[in-house]
Amino acid sequence: xxxxxxxxxxxxxxxxxxxxxxxxxRNLTNSANAGDFQPxxxxxxxxxxTSSHQLHDSNRGSSNALLSDTTAAEDADANRVQxxxxxxxxxxxxxxxxxxxxxxxxxxxKCNGGTATATGSESGANPAYSQQVNQTAGFSIITYTGTGxxxxxxxxxxxxxxxxxxxxxxxxxxANWVVESSQTYNARxxxxxxxxxxxxxxxxxxxKDSTNLxxxxxxxxxxxxxxxxxxxxxCFAPIQGYSxxxxxxxxxxxxxxxxxxxxxxAWFICKSTETGSSDQGWNIFDTKRDGYNVDNDQLLANDxxxxxxxxxxxIVSNGVKMRNTGSQTNSDQTYFYMAFAETPFVxxxxxxxxxx
Numbered sequence: 001x002x003x004x005x006x007x008x009x010x011x012x013x014x015x016x017x018x019x020x021x022x023x024x025x026r027n028l029t030n031s032a033n034a035g036d037f038q039p040x041x042x043x044x045x046x047x048x049x050t051s052s053h054q055l056h057d058s059n060r061g062s063s064n065a066l067l068s069d070t071t072a073a074e075d076a077d078a079n080r081v082q083x084x085x086x087x088x089x090x091x092x093x094x095x096x097x098x099x100x101x102x103x104x105x106x107x108x109x110k111c112n113g114g115t116a117t118a119t120g121s122e123s124g125a126n127p128a129y130s131q132q133v134n135q136t137a138g139f140s141i142i143t144y145t146g147t148g149x150x151x152x153x154x155x156x157x158x159x160x161x162x163x164x165x166x167x168x169x170x171x172x173x174x175a176n177w178v179v180e181s182s183q184t185y186n187a188r189x190x191x192x193x194x195x196x197x198x199x200x201x202x203x204x205x206x207x208k209d210s211t212n213l214x215x216x217x218x219x220x221x222x223x224x225x226x227x228x229x230x231x232x233x234x235c236f237a238p239i240q241g242y243s244x245x246x247x248x249x250x251x252x253x254x255x256x257x258x259x260x261x262x263x264x265x266a267w268f269i270c271k272s273t274e275t276g277s278s279d280q281g282w283n284i285f286d287t288k289r290d291g292y293n294v295d296n297d298q299l300l301a302n303d304x305x306x307x308x309x310x311x312x313x314x315i316v317s318n319g320v321k322m323r324n325t326g327s328q329t330n331s332d333q334t335y336f337y338m339a340f341a342e343t344p345f346v347x348x349x350x351x352x353x354x355x356x
Contacts, residue, residue, distance in 0.1 A: 003240070004242065005240060006136070006137070006341070006344070007347050007348050008034045009266065010033045011110070012340075013110070014108045015105065015107055015108070015267065015286045015287070016088070016105070016106040017103070017104070017106075018104050019103050020097070020100055020104060022100040025082065025090060025092065026090060026091050026092070027088060028088045028089055028091065028106065030087055030088045038084055038086050038088075038113055039058075039089060039108035039109065040110055040111035040112065040141060041108070041141060041234065042084070042106060044105070044107075045105050045299055046104055046306065047105055049102045054080065054097055055067070056081045057141050057234075058111070059114070059116075059132060059141045060074065060171070060232060061076075062081045062083050063077060063081060063082065064171075065080055065081070065096075066171065066232070069193055069302050069303050070193055073172055073173050074230075077092075077094055079093050080096060105286070107284075109139060109340075111137070113132075115132060116130045116131060117132055117133045118158060120155075125149035125151070126147065127145050127146055129143065133159060136239070137239060137243075138159060138163075138237035138239040138242070138243055139159075139235070140163075140234075140235045141235075143171075143231065145229070146226045146227055146229040147227060150225060151216075153214065156213075157233075157235045159210075162182075163208055164238055165179070166178075166179075166181070166235050167180075167192060168180070168224050168232070168233045170223045170226070171231060177193045178205060180208075195281050197272055198273045205224050213235070241262060242341045243339065243341065244261050244263075246336075247273065247334050247336050248270075248337065250329065250332055250334075252330065253330070256313070256323055256329075257322045257330060258320070259319045259322075259339075261345075263318065263319075263343060263344045264317045264341065265315060265319070266287050266340055266342035267284070267285070267340045268284070268315070268338075269284045270283050270329055270337040271336050272328075272331075272336075282300055283299075283328055284298060285312075285315065285320075293316070293323075294312075294313070296312065310324065310326070311323060312324040312328065317352075
């Protein structure tokens with residue numbers, strides 16, 4: 001039995017904590033078990049103060065940020081993230097990433113070191129695109145330019161298997177963050193920047209198979225392929241022992257639902273899919289910001305607020321255990337989640353890991 005294909009998840013995902021000092025050209029260094037770690041998708045958030053989430057990637061260039069809690073277009077600032085480096089990244093003096101005395105978290109995913117694995121020019125209905133892929137980690141980043149065609153327009157994702165989660169954001173103008181997953185209700189999408197549940201009508205705006213993303217619907221709220229607009233798409237396929245995407249049903253009980261992952265998660269995000277869940281956000285937890293159960297503080301991907309200290313769940317060696325009756329994570333509703341591992345429950349050699 002193959003328990004995992006990735007014995008050391010720190011080779012592909014890292015959480016780094018730091019405190020801002022307002023100095024320019026500041027190098028922030030990772031300490032991955034596997035050695036040097038260069039991020040390709042970098043997600044920064046102030047913990048002890050309020051500012052928008054700053055999302056950067058090596059396709060778009062380090063200085064270009066998108067904000068997960070707003071619809072805003074891409075914004076360039078040379079004083080924010082200045083470079084991706086072989087063992088971390090460099091920040092400037094921008095208050096959103098390096099304000100003096102403010103505590104910060106940096107979530108980081110590795111793809112292909114910023115090197116495109118495939119590119120394509122516009123061809124008929126198909127957009128021009130640039131793609132970098134890491135099939136081992138089940139992750140690809142694609143930038144593309146829309147054609148406005150919603151009947152036969154495709155972009156290859158490079159994963160070799162059908163992705164289970166796709167996150168799309170228009171870059172050059174305001175638009176919602178579209179989250180599409182085969183795990184959500186009737187495959188309808190949600191919005192990363194909003195507290196809404198799944199959209200109340202319609203279907204996917206991004207279809208997917210083992211080769212391509214297909215843009216099948218025009219919707220002003222879910223803009224994914226409008227003519228001459230620029231986009232970024234983050235695509236994820238599950239990797240046993242490293243990543244898992246799915247749903248669970250809360251029970252409204254302090255002895256809450258257990259979500260089996262097959263690994264101890266380093267990062268866990270969950271969101272109610274219910275259409276009436278207008279007050280329930282995208283809850284992000286990780287193992288670096290606290291260190292023990294049940295004190296796992298949360299940040300909300302859809303909100304610029306500081307860290308929330310409400311105790312909601314335990315992070316354990318093979319999943320998460322809900323410990324709160326609140327509607328954010330454990331009322332009698334269906335919740336979508338994404339998780340990435342700190343350690344597999346059992347290594348590829350059959351060696352079990354220890355609990356937190």
